[in-house]
Amino acid sequence: MQTYYFDMKDGVPVRDRAGLEFRTDSQAIMHCKELARRFSHERLVRDDNLFVVVINESGAEIHREAVYPDTHRATSA
Incomplete structure (x- = not known):
């Protein structure tokens, strides 16, 4: 099992501790x-730049998901 962190980002990240x-x-x-x-x-809050970002134990971003996908496409690393 690995620990993953789910940060919120809209310019300024909100860290999942x-x-x-x-x-x-x-x-x-x-x-x-x-x-x-x-x-x-x-x-x-309707922020078209809001994402949920997955960070692995090593601190690497492995996925970014737009909260409002009609304005952005999700990406994987």
């Missing part, structure tokens, strides 16, 4: 997609 454990990068990415989907439905 606790992280969650997953067996694979793919599982962490699926969780990231679900987080972004939930945030988009809550619509607390």
